[in-house]
Amino acid sequence: MGSAAEEVREHLLVDVDGGITATAAAGAGAGAGAGAKIRVQNLTKRSEATGEEILRGVSLDVPAGVIVGVIGPSGSGKSTLLRALNRLWEPAPGSVFLDAHDICRLDVLALRRKVGMLFQLPAMFEGTVAENVRFGPQLRGKKLSDAEVQKLLSLADLDPSLVSRPASELSVGQAQRVALARTLANDPEVLLLDEPTSALDPISTQNIEEAIVRLKKTRGLTTVMVSHSVKQIQRIADLVCLLVAGEVVEVLHPANLSHAQHPMARRFLELS
Numbered sequence: 121m122g123s124a125a126e127e128v129r130e131h132l133l134v135d136v137d138g139g140i141t142a143t144a145a146a147g148a149g150a151g152a153g154a155g156a157k158i159r160v161q162n163l164t165k166r167s168e169a170t171g172e173e174i175l176r177g178v179s180l181d182v183p184a185g186v187i188v189g190v191i192g193p194s195g196s197g198k199s200t201l202l203r204a205l206n207r208l209w210e211p212a213p214g215s216v217f218l219d220a221h222d223i224c225r226l227d228v229l230a231l232r233r234k235v236g237m238l239f240q241l242p243a244m245f246e247g248t249v250a251e252n253v254r255f256g257p258q259l260r261g262k263k264l265s266d267a268e269v270q271k272l273l274s275l276a277d278l279d280p281s282l283v284s285r286p287a288s289e290l291s292v293g294q295a296q297r298v299a300l301a302r303t304l305a306n307d308p309e310v311l312l313l314d315e316p317t318s319a320l321d322p323i324s325t326q327n328i329e330e331a332i333v334r335l336k337k338t339r340g341l342t343t344v345m346v347s348h349s350v351k352q353i354q355r356i357a358d359l360v361c362l363l364v365a366g367e368v369v370e371v372l373h374p375a376n377l378s379h380a381q382h383p384m385a386r387r388f389l390e391l392s
């Protein structure tokens with residue numbers, strides 16, 4: 121098993137009762153970020169190797185029940201930003217809030233159940249598709265029924281007949297959709313999607329986009345999605361965040377993307 125799979129496994133770890141539980145100082149940290157599902161406040165990250173700043177004081181409010189698209193040039197810090205939101209790296213206290221709670225003060229396992237993440241490259245665990253989908257709930261002692269597994273696969277645009285296929289035999293596009301079903305099995309409130317459709321064909325891309333919009337409408341799911349496709353962002357996002365060289369340079373309505381002022385953002389949009 122490679123490190124990517126270990127990271128996914130760590131990400132899917134969940135606590136027993138599944139509730140967000142503030143640690144020792146219960147309630148501390150509440151207040152900041154009120155009104156936003158996720159508030160990022162002056163978030164900074166330096167490369168441990170070079171000391172170079174990867175994120176330079178990023179601030180961003182993600183309202184509940186919306187889809188926020190994050191776009192920007194390669195290396196601008198999009199994945200790094202996403203990974204802070206469920207503590208795949210440890211942000212400084214007071215820089216990321218979920219429902220007005222400083223995520224550093226939340227139980228990390230409960231946080232990761234509420235804030236589900238799909239990685240740029242999907243990592244499957246050994247075993248069948250069904251075993252992959254059942255992974256998160258199983259950690260909490262819950263076994264999803266065959267019907268529940270099939271429903272999750274359908275939601276992720278996969279043929280339910282795939283349940284018994286070894287996950288190692290899937291194409292990258294199929295694996296990405298199994299990873300989506302596996303994340304949704306934890307019934308998250310927030311989905312972090314890192315270029316979720318980059319390995320998918322146009323029909324599957326459309327189906328996944330529709331699923332994300334449907335989850336927003338039916339379950340009030342909040343989504344932060346990194347994408348290289350400006351068109352995709354315009355199709356499904358309610359807000360667009362432009363990240364350039366570790367800085368949020370614009371937050372715009374997708375219809376107003378052409379009004380972006382920042383020169384690098386304009387260049388990026390023109391070439392996309």
Ligand SMILES: Nc1ncnc2c1ncn2[C@@H]1O[C@H](COP(=O)(O)OP(=O)(O)OP(=O)(O)O)[C@@H](O)[C@H]1O
Binds near residue numbers: 167
């Ligand atoms: N663990 C790490 N240690 C050191 N530097 C890192 C680490 N992770 C990312 N970086 C650096 O941080 C910068 C931002 O990387 P990141 O992966 O967040 O970019 P990105 O916007 O997601 O790019 P892409 O569009 O190519 O996926 C890059 O310069 C990268 O080399």
Ligand SMILES: [Mg+2]
Binds near residue numbers: 199200
């Ligand atoms: Mg990335």
